[in-house]
Amino acid sequence: MRRRKNNSSWPIWLLLIAVVGGGIYLYNAPFLERNDPTVTIHGDAYWNLKEPLQVRIDDQSGIKRYKVLMQTSAETVELASEEFMEPQKTVQTEVSAPKRLLRLKDDTVTIRVEATDASKWNFLAGNTASEVKVLRVDTKRPMLSRISNSYGIRKGGAALVVFRAEDENMQEFYVETNFGKRFQAQPFVKEGYYVSLIAWPVTEESFRATLVAKDKAGNITRTSVPLYLKDAKYRERQLKLTEDYLEGKIAQLAEDYPETQGVDGRIPQFKVINEDVRQANEKLIHDTTSKVPETMVESFNIKPFYPLKNGENLGGYGDYRHYYHNGKEVSVAYHLGVDLASIRQAPILMQNGGEVVYVGYNGIYGNMPIVHHGMGLYTLYGHCSSVNVQEGEHVEAGTVIGKTGTTGSVLGDHLHFGVLVQGVDVRPQEWMDKQWIRLNITEVMDSAKQFIARQ
Numbered sequence: 513m514r515r516r517k518n519n520s521s522w523p524i525w526l527l528l529i530a531v532v533g534g535g536i537y538l539y540n541a542p543f544l545e546r547n548d549p550t551v552t553i554h555g556d557a558y559w560n561l562k563e564p565l566q567v568r569i570d571d572q573s574g575i576k577r578y579k580v581l582m583q584t585s586a587e588t589v590e591l592a593s594e595e596f597m598e599p600q601k602t603v604q605t606e607v608s609a610p611k612r613l614l615r616l617k618d619d620t621v622t623i624r625v626e627a628t629d630a631s632k633w634n635f636l637a638g639n640t641a642s643e644v645k646v647l648r649v650d651t652k653r654p655m656l657s658r659i660s661n662s663y664g665i666r667k668g669g670a671a672l673v674v675f676r677a678e679d680e681n682m683q684e685f686y687v688e689t690n691f692g693k694r695f696q697a698q699p700f701v702k703e704g705y706y707v708s709l710i711a712w713p714v715t716e717e718s719f720r721a722t723l724v725a726k727d728k729a730g731n732i733t734r735t736s737v738p739l740y741l742k743d744a745k746y747r748e749r750q751l752k753l754t755e756d757y758l759e760g761k762i763a764q765l766a767e768d769y770p771e772t773q774g775v776d777g778r779i780p781q782f783k784v785i786n787e788d789v790r791q792a793n794e795k796l797i798h799d800t801t802s803k804v805p806e807t808m809v810e811s812f813n814i815k816p817f818y819p820l821k822n823g824e825n826l827g828g829y830g831d832y833r834h835y836y837h838n839g840k841e842v843s844v845a846y847h848l849g850v851d852l853a854s855i856r857q858a859p860i861l862m863q864n865g866g867e868v869v870y871v872g873y874n875g876i877y878g879n880m881p882i883v884h885h886g887m888g889l890y891t892l893y894g895h896c897s898s899v900n901v902q903e904g905e906h907v908e909a910g911t912v913i914g915k916t917g918t919t920g921s922v923l924g925d926h927l928h929f930g931v932l933v934q935g936v937d938v939r940p941q942e943w944m945d946k947q948w949i950r951l952n953i954t955e956v957m958d959s960a961k962q963f964i965a966r967q
């Protein structure tokens with residue numbers, strides 16, 4: 513009896529397990545998934561009605577159909593709709609406003625995306641997501657106009673441009689060049705006006721500068737900066753590596769630098785120092801001198817630089833140096849400053865105040881302070897025997913910041929004087945020339961100031 517009773521209860525347990533198990537299975541089955549599709553509409557909060565809007569929809573069980581609607585104050589327009597035979601896990605689409613609405617006067621439009629998935633949930637109807645995003649309409653291009661600029665620019669040299677840029681929803685503006693570098697501008701005198709120093713690197717064959725302003729809705733305005741291009745001849749110099757230099761300076765530097773550890777032979781050591789170490793040293797210089805302040809420029813009274821009193825200018829800016837050993841070229845490099853020589857350990861004098869942004873031993877440049885004079889104009893002083901100033905310190909014109917020496921990759925005591933504009937090496941001779949500064953910087957700023965004062 514007992515046994516039979518037991519036997520007869522089996523099917524009930526089995527049925528219960530089957531029902532509960534089946535229920536759990538169905539509850540978790542992909543075709544009964546209960547999650548709404550996820551909808552992403554456009555990354556930005558602004559729209560110029562011209563650029564297509566990005567819409568992305570994702571769903572576990574697949575999207576069966578979707579539509580994208582645009583609501584204005586007057587109407588609702590369908591921008592896109594699709595129904596899929598084969599449900600899609602991801603739909604990525606671009607939608608555009610109809611041409612007739614490009615002149616819409618509304619401040620905002622509402623984009624609504626409705627998407628239904630292929631789930632059998634909801635009595636076979638599936639899950640429907642309805643996502644709404646309000647976009648601010650901005651169809652106006654930024655206002656951009658050039659106020660004044662230097663008449664020309666010399667290869668390897670610098671120039672100045674003053675312009676006006678305004679937009680309610682400004683995203684960014686800058687001076688674009690033909691070689692990829694963007695020069696940033698600094699506010700100048702009055703709201704909406706900007707000034708920027710720009711530079712033509714000695715390594716670039718041509719130069720072109722364009723003012724660019726972009727707003728958050730994607731509207732862009734471009735204005736070219738008319739500059740008379742002046743070529744400059746830079747020398748190709750052939751330098752013989754002497755045994756004195758290789759066995760003296762190079763032997764000593766090879767011991768000091770981590771890059772030359774394990775490198776045997778003076779010529780391979782020289783190559784590593786002149787190429788790898790130089791590259792790292794120049795990267796540090798360019799990184800340190802790329803920044804431009806965001807504060808308003810009221811004036812920029814830069815005076816000619818002559819860091820060594822009675823120093824002889826050995827020149828050399830822009831030289832392309834070919835290094836020879838036993839009649840064979842072993843390395844090449846650009847020389848990006850001028851060499852000034854005087855007595856040994858001659859005092860280095862500042863003609864312009866500024867902020868000391870770097871002091872340290874920088875490989876082939878030896879002990880090297882860098883000073884920022886404002887507007888992204890930097891000067892550097894290489895091979896110093898001693899430096900009297902500290903990073904972060906403000907120095908006044910008339911300060912002796914250090915003494916010349918032979919630190920780094922040099923033989924004789926001299927000063928390597930470099931000038932940089934937003935991380936680009938420029939001709940120091942321009943910034944040592946009173947006439948050049950007056951014509952290209954001071955007068956350009958003065959005429960811009962006069963123009964702005966009349967506005």
Ligand SMILES: [Zn+2]
Pocket residue numbers: 847849850851927928929
């Ligand atoms: Zn030099």
